[in-house]
Amino acid sequence: xxxRAVLSLFSAFAIVAAGAPTGEPMFRVSTPxxxxxxxxxxxxxxxxxxxxxxxxxxxxxxxxxxxxDIFLVNAGHIxxxxxxxxxxxxxxxxxxxxxxxxxxxxxxxxxxxQAGLAKAGDANFGMGVAVGxxxxxxxPDLYVTSYGKNVLxxxxxxxxxxxxxxxxxxxxxGWSTSAGFFxxxxxxKLDLLVTRYLDWTMxxxxxxxxxxxxxxxxxxxxxxxxxxxxNRGDGTFEDVxxxxxxxxxxxxxxxxxxxxxxxxxxxDVYIANDVTRQFLFxxxxxxxxREVGVDSGSALTVDxxxxxxxGVVFQxxxxxxxxxxxxxxxxxxxxxxxxxxxxxxxxxxxxxxxxxTLSGAVSGWxxxxxxxxxxxxxDLFVAQGHVFDNVQSYDGGLRYLEPPLFxxxxxxxxxxxxxxxxxxxxxxxxxxxxxxxxxxxxxxxxRLGGTPLLFENRSASAAKSHWLGIxxxxxxxxxxGLGARVDVNGQTRFAATSGSYLSASDPRxxxxxxxxxxxxxEIHWPSGVHQKLSLDAVDRYVAVKEDTNx
Amino acid sequence: MTLAARRAGAIALFAFAACGCASVAxxxxxQATSSAPPxxxxxxxxxxxxxxxxxxxxxxxxxTEATRLxxxxxxxxxxxxxxxxxxxxxxxxxxxxxxxVELNPDSTSAQRMLGFALLAQGYAADAIPPLxxxxxxxxxxxxQLETGDYANAVANLQAALAKTPNDPDxxxxxxxxxxxxxxxxxxxxxxxxxDSPRAHQVAGQHFFSTKEMEKSEHEYEIALxxxxxxxxxxxxxxxVYASTSEWPKAEELLRDEVKLQPGNAEAAYRLGxxxxxxxxxxxxxxxxxxxxxxxxxxxxTLYALGKSTLLSDPVLAExxxxxxxxxxxxxxxxxxxxxxLATLHRRQGKSELAAQETKEFQRIQSLSHAPSQQ
Numbered sequence: 001x002x003x004r005a006v007l008s009l010f011s012a013f014a015i016v017a018a019g020a021p022t023g024e025p026m027f028r029v030s031t032p033x034x035x036x037x038x039x040x041x042x043x044x045x046x047x048x049x050x051x052x053x054x055x056x057x058x059x060x061x062x063x064x065x066x067x068x069d070i071f072l073v074n075a076g077h078i079x080x081x082x083x084x085x086x087x088x089x090x091x092x093x094x095x096x097x098x099x100x101x102x103x104x105x106x107x108x109x110x111x112x113x114q115a116g117l118a119k120a121g122d123a124n125f126g127m128g129v130a131v132g133x134x135x136x137x138x139x140p141d142l143y144v145t146s147y148g149k150n151v152l153x154x155x156x157x158x159x160x161x162x163x164x165x166x167x168x169x170x171x172x173x174g175w176s177t178s179a180g181f182f183x184x185x186x187x188x189k190l191d192l193l194v195t196r197y198l199d200w201t202m203x204x205x206x207x208x209x210x211x212x213x214x215x216x217x218x219x220x221x222x223x224x225x226x227x228x229x230x231n232r233g234d235g236t237f238e239d240v241x242x243x244x245x246x247x248x249x250x251x252x253x254x255x256x257x258x259x260x261x262x263x264x265x266x267x268d269v270y271i272a273n274d275v276t277r278q279f280l281f282x283x284x285x286x287x288x289x290r291e292v293g294v295d296s297g298s299a300l301t302v303d304x305x306x307x308x309x310x311g312v313v314f315q316x317x318x319x320x321x322x323x324x325x326x327x328x329x330x331x332x333x334x335x336x337x338x339x340x341x342x343x344x345x346x347x348x349x350x351x352x353x354x355x356x357t358l359s360g361a362v363s364g365w366x367x368x369x370x371x372x373x374x375x376x377x378x379d380l381f382v383a384q385g386h387v388f389d390n391v392q393s394y395d396g397g398l399r400y401l402e403p404p405l406f407x408x409x410x411x412x413x414x415x416x417x418x419x420x421x422x423x424x425x426x427x428x429x430x431x432x433x434x435x436x437x438x439x440x441x442x443x444x445x446x447r448l449g450g451t452p453l454l455f456e457n458r459s460a461s462a463a464k465s466h467w468l469g470i471x472x473x474x475x476x477x478x479x480x481g482l483g484a485r486v487d488v489n490g491q492t493r494f495a496a497t498s499g500s501y502l503s504a505s506d507p508r509x510x511x512x513x514x515x516x517x518x519x520x521x522e523i524h525w526p527s528g529v530h531q532k533l534s535l536d537a538v539d540r541y542v543a544v545k546e547d548t549n550x
Numbered sequence: 551m552t553l554a555a556r557r558a559g560a561i562a563l564f565a566f567a568a569c570g571c572a573s574v575a576x577x578x579x580x581q582a583t584s585s586a587p588p589x590x591x592x593x594x595x596x597x598x599x600x601x602x603x604x605x606x607x608x609x610x611x612x613x614t615e616a617t618r619l620x621x622x623x624x625x626x627x628x629x630x631x632x633x634x635x636x637x638x639x640x641x642x643x644x645x646x647x648x649x650x651v652e653l654n655p656d657s658t659s660a661q662r663m664l665g666f667a668l669l670a671q672g673y674a675a676d677a678i679p680p681l682x683x684x685x686x687x688x689x690x691x692x693x694q695l696e697t698g699d700y701a702n703a704v705a706n707l708q709a710a711l712a713k714t715p716n717d718p719d720x721x722x723x724x725x726x727x728x729x730x731x732x733x734x735x736x737x738x739x740x741x742x743x744x745d746s747p748r749a750h751q752v753a754g755q756h757f758f759s760t761k762e763m764e765k766s767e768h769e770y771e772i773a774l775x776x777x778x779x780x781x782x783x784x785x786x787x788x789x790v791y792a793s794t795s796e797w798p799k800a801e802e803l804l805r806d807e808v809k810l811q812p813g814n815a816e817a818a819y820r821l822g823x824x825x826x827x828x829x830x831x832x833x834x835x836x837x838x839x840x841x842x843x844x845x846x847x848x849x850x851t852l853y854a855l856g857k858s859t860l861l862s863d864p865v866l867a868e869x870x871x872x873x874x875x876x877x878x879x880x881x882x883x884x885x886x887x888x889x890x891l892a893t894l895h896r897r898q899g900k901s902e903l904a905a906q907e908t909k910e911f912q913r914i915q916s917l918s919h920a921p922s923q924q
Contacts, residue, residue, distance in 0.1 A: 295896075351827060361794045
């Protein structure tokens with residue numbers, strides 16, 4: 001074989017590995033047909049910090065038609081000089097959150113009003129969204145966070161939602177950011193964790209920067225606690241923040257992710273904090289948590305530096321069966337990979353994972369570890385853009401608008417790949433899922449002042465790799481199966497809709513199988529049930545109901 | 551600088567120097583050019599009262615009437631100019647302030663106010679004489695910055711800062727003036743010696759310090775073309791790439807620098823750093839060890855050696871980090887070293903030792919407000 005032949009083989013391999021049609025990037029990037037939503041963050045010269053932090057996006061199948069729908073959180077209108085500064089004009093349709101139902105042809109229809117999701121509550125500046133079936137009726141419910149009050153929308157199962165916040169007792173208050181449903185006491189009912197950012201109000205707001213006005217750093221405001229709501233099972237929740245220990249420490253919470261990192265059968269909580277140490281709440285299994293960030297090695301970088309934690313994902317990136325942490329943050333430090341070393345310990349392996357080259361001069365928000373090329377290794381996608389809209393005026397090495405980061409996982413080390421666009425944007429939220437059920441993971445990203453972008457994975461037509469999607473149905477466990485550990489052919493995923501930044505992802509568990517057309521599946525349900533399956537037919541979604549008589 | 555920025559500067563200094571009423575009160579204590587008739591004085595008093603209630607339109611009306619009744623009384627014009635200044639109507643302020651100066655050229659307040667108004671309107675060159683006569687060094691420095699007289703601008707802004715240290719506006723303009731002066735000097739150097747690699751190197755350094763990375767890179771590349779054998783050029787350009795996380799480019803340059811200067815410990819250290827940032831820990835550790843041999847007992851090198859061998863060679867890591875603590879006490883680097891040792895010992899199951907090191911890390915952090923904050 002001559003060198004030309006070797007090179008041609010090499011390039012053929014590269015195309016297959018990337019999984020996209022020949023010569024084209026993996027993703028086609030566009031605003032999905034039918035979606036007209038614009039994230040209205042209302043930037044002002046007064047630099048209210050809330051302006052730059054929204055907004056979340058959720059991928060969920062709210063009407064159970066088998067197609068993922070999209071829920072987008074809007075922010076609100078800030079009108080400096082107006083007497084009631086914090087009304088945010090949410091009754092105005094421009095500032096509504098929006099639910100888009102996916103049609104069979106892949107387009108979307110705005111069903112916000114008919115679903116009962118119009119408006120968003122007076123004095124709420126929208127932030128994020130969590131998705132989970134808290135009443136186990138088989139339909140995903142929505143929890144929308146805000147600066148102001150949060151709203152829990154119960155899915156009625158007929159295409160409509162009802163605001164049940166007051167009855168449920170989950171309005172929170174203050175400045176809530178990411179939230180997530182999980183079952184911390186394994187009682188089969190989803191509980192709710194809400195992170196909060198700062199002890200901040202519009203009245204407390206100030207402008208920083210002598211000649212270049214900028215948003216003030218979080219250190220200029222007080223820290224605050226996260227909230228844990230325990231699901232009583234009767235449609236109401238109890239605030240157990242204090243008695244559970246979640247409120248034992250104050251931080252600047254922006255991201256939250258869940259996984260059982262030490263294999264004790266109870267789901268633990270990781271909170272990404274902005275410029276304070278990160279929190280890892282170990283679930284003691286008795287309804288309480290102990291914050292073990294420092295002791296576990298997951299609170300600070302290897303050099304002992306604080307992390308400007310924004311988004312976080314808690315999944316296994318090196319296929320050793322233990323969930324690792326990837327945290328996005330501001331520039332001048334790489335994104336952080338806390339590798340789970342076992343025995344309850346983590347080590348900062350950001351540089352070993354390749355993040356030193358991928359991320360030192362960018363700012364990351366929404367983040368996911370998904371196997372986009374179905375090769376059996378979870379890849380990395382990050383929505384990017386700096387906090388300050390004028391950062392370039394005082395630091396020529398930084399940019400406000402940045403293209404997203406896409407990196408392929410090569411046996412635990414990430415290498416930059418083509419994200420499908422080099423267009424700079426103010427990316428924030430990111431949700432991950434298979435929007436067209438072709439077995440190849442897609443991403444939807446929100447942009448400040450812009451429409452959302454769908455990164456549609458087009459690999460199905462060209463790639464040979466196999467895949468498997470698993471939809472869990474808990475019986476003794478919570479209906480969504482959130483918190484379950486699922487192993488497939490040596491890969492592990494922890495069932496969750498939360499993670500990323502302010503966003504909620506497809507609840508189905510997706511596994512790339514490479515050239516394997518057989519799947520050995522093991523499911524460790526939160527209830528303790530251990531279930532095994534052997535599947536000879538792959539490249540499909542399978543629904544797995546919890547076996548209560550294994 | 552834009553007109554808006556100039557206005558902002560003048561406004562800031564206007565507020566900083568003294569508010570209009572203080573200037574006028576001071577002027578009233580200065581000898582006036584003539585006495586005013588009682589009617590004019592009444593209008594001045596009424597105008598002052600209205601001004602204090604923020605009724606600027608009313609005050610302007612009263613002061614205008616006073617100038618009509620006492621056309622040679624400079625204080626009336628000064629009051630009128632002051633009221634316009636407060637309304638940020640600098641164009642209208644110019645006429646009465648010029649008249650006040652004409653009537654009483656020795657009035658420092660009138661000169662100062664006129665200088666501010668001219669500067670705010672963008673007439674920087676015209677603002678210089680009155681500001682100079684009023685000895686208003688801060689605003690004078692801004693006006694000189696605007697007219698390209700950077701050396702005098704720096705001198706005057708420094709003099710103003712000596713009176714009000716840490717004033718953010720003055721610091722901002724001093725920084726701008728210094729940058730401009732530096733840039734001017736570099737331009738002169740490049741113009742006189744376009745083929746001087748040193749000139750391009752200095753320009754590269756200048757743009758790096760002002761965070762203009764593309765320009766910095768460009769200048770260093772020219773310098774390199776002119777003198778590829780000049781020591782440290784690649785190291786400096788590598789620093790530009792490092793600041794934007796372009797580590798592979800930095801590595802390439804540093805490999806050449808190391809060939810050029812095989813005995814340079816810093817070059818070896820920086821190459822190790824570039825390798826470490828790419829996760830090439832073994833290669834990085836080799837460079838750090840080489841750097842340590844060339845120049846022993848450098849705490850940063852020992853720390854980096856410990857960090858790069860933390861997972862692969864815990865014995866060497868512990869030895870290097872312990873050595874750092876022999877050299878550094880209660881410094882940010884010592885804190886970081888304790889943190890790294892705690893990580894190492896936790897991995898080895900020595901949890902008590904790790905806990906002690908974590909405590910030391912936290913203790914030193916509390917002294918120095920955390921190491922290497924962004």
